[in-house]
Amino acid sequence: MSMYNLNSINPLDKIRLTNGIDELKNSFIKLIKTNNGEAVNLLNAENLHFPTLFLLKIEIDNLNIFDNLNLRNRTAIELTNQILEKNKKSSINKYVSSDLAQIAYSVLKWIFDTGFYDDGLSNEYDEVLDITAILLIKIYKDQTILPIIADMIFDRNRKGLFNHNLVWAFFESKDPNSLIMIANRLLSTEAKDVELASKLLSFIPGIEKNNNASKEKKYTSFLNWLEENNPFLYSTGQSLQQVNRPITYVIDLGAKYLNEYVASDTGKTLKSFTYKEAKLLNEFSKLDNDTKLLLANFSSMLYQKDRNQWNKWIHYPIKEQIRIAKSMMGGEQ
C-alpha cells in the first residue's frame, strides 16, 4: 500500500485494494449502468494505477467503452493486448518506431511505474510487466527503472516466481554501474537474495561459484573489482537462456593496458588509437592470456599511482614492460 497516497487515491484503485478484484469488477459494471460518464472519468483520471485498468480490460471490451477512454488508457490496452497475443508478430512497432513513440514511452512508463507494486497479480499481468521493462530498457534506453527491476528480480526469486526475462532486461541496460544494485543484495539478511546475487556476479573474482568467503568479503571484492575495471568493462550479452552463470561483463584487457575507456554497450574504445597505441596493442594481442592480464593490471595500477612513471613504462619495448611488471607484481595478477 505504500506507493498509494490515500488522499489522492482513485476510487477504483481503492475498491481493488480494499475489497478485491471481484468487487472492483462488480462496482465498475454497476457504475457504468448508473453513471456511465463518472465511470469513464474515473478510468481516465490521472491518478489511476495500471493494475486497475488491466483488471477491467474485459469489462471495458464487453461494455463497449474503449472509444471513450483517453489516449493513455487506449494505448495501454492496445500495448497490453499485443504483448499477450499468442502470435506476437504484432504491430507494436507502429508505436515504438513512429510519431507515436513518445506517447508509447510515456504509457509504458506509466504501466511500469504504477504497475510494479502489484507484480505477482497474475501470470499474464507479470508478462506485461516483463515486456514493458524490456521495451523501456532496450528501445527507450530508460535506466531509471533499473532499481525497481532489481527489486522485482529479488522479490520474485524469494517467491519462486519466473524472473529470467527481468534479469535479461536488467543486464541489457549494458551499464556496469547497475551491478551495484545486484551487489547490494550480497549483504542481505535473506539467504535467497545472497544466493542469487552471488550467482549473477559469479564472473567476478572473489564471488566465483563455490567461493566460501563471507558476504562482506564478497561485497568488498565486488567494489574493488568495479572500481578498478569499470572504465574497461563491456557487456557480452550472455543470458540465463544460454548458461547457468552468465558472464555478463568482461574486461577489455587491451583497453586497460592502454588506459583507454571503452563503451560498455559496444566494447569499442571511446577514442581512436594513435599509430603508437595501435602498434602497442598489436604486440599486446599476440601475448598469452596470463601475460595480458599481468600487463593490463600493472598498467592500470601504475597509471593510478604515478602518471609520469606510467608514461615512461608504456614507452619501453613490450619485453621490458613485462619484465618490470613481473618484478613489481610478483605472482600476483
Added chain:
Amino acid sequence: MIKISDKIMDPKEIINAYPPDSIEVKIIEILSSSDNIYIYKSLDELKFELNLRINIISASRELNDSNFSFRTFRKSICNPQYWTRTGEGGFLIKDKVTPSDGIKDIFTNSSMYGTECATAIVIVYYKALLNIYPQELFNELFADLHLMNWHYLDKDLDIGYYENVDFLPGDCRYFKNPDVDPLTPEWQGENTIDLGDGTYYGHGLGIGTADEIIKALNENRKEGSKQSAYLMDSATRPNFKYLSIKYYDFIAKLERENYRRILIDYRNFEAKLPKVFC
C-alpha cells in the same frame, strides 16, 4: 591428438570398430586431427563419450519427432502425474515417481509437455543417459530432478560451457539473436544439438542447417533490424569423463555382486551335494 593412458592413440585402433562414415568415426577424426590433446584414462572412457554423444543425437531426433511442444516458461505444461509445474515454469519430479519414469513419460506422453529450448536440451541429456545407464544408477544419480533450462541442474551432469574448442557432434551449440524483437525474448537465442551431419536440433525450430536456424531466428528480430543471428564459437557439454566413471564403477559393483551371488549359490549347491561326491 588422442592420448590414452599417456600414449598417443593411433585412431585406426578404434575407427575399425565403427562403420565407415559413422558419427563415431567423425568424432574420432576430429579429436585425433586436432592440435588439442584429448586425454582419456582408458579406451572405455573414450568409447563411453562416443556412445553418449550418439545417444544425445538420437534422443534429439526422438524429441523432435514427438509431440513435445514449444512454450515459454509462463505457459509451460507437463504431465501432473509425474511432475509438478513450479511457479517459475520448471518441472519438478513428484515424490513417488522415479526420475527414469519421469523422463520416459516426456517421450511417451509428449503432447502433455511443452517448454523452451534449453530445457529441451537438458531433457535430451537425461534421455541419452537413460539409454545407457542401468535404471538403478540413473535414479540414484539424478534423484530430485528439476527441469528448467540450465538451472537446478543435477550436479552429476556437471554441465560446462567452453569457448575456443573443437566442436563435436553431440555438442550443444548456441545461436545468438542479438537484435531480437523485445516482444519475444524467448527467441533471444537458440540452444541446439549438433547432429553431426551439418544439421542442428533446436526445440521450437526443428532440425535444420545453421543457415536455416539463423533464418528462423532472424524472423524474430526487431522490425528493420540489420543485425543477423549467428552461431557462437562455444559449446555446452556434460562432463563425459565423470559420467563414464560413474557408469563403469556401477558396472564393476554389479559384476562384483553377481560374482558374490554366484559364489554363494555354488557354495549352497556344494553343501547340499551328497557326501559321496565330495
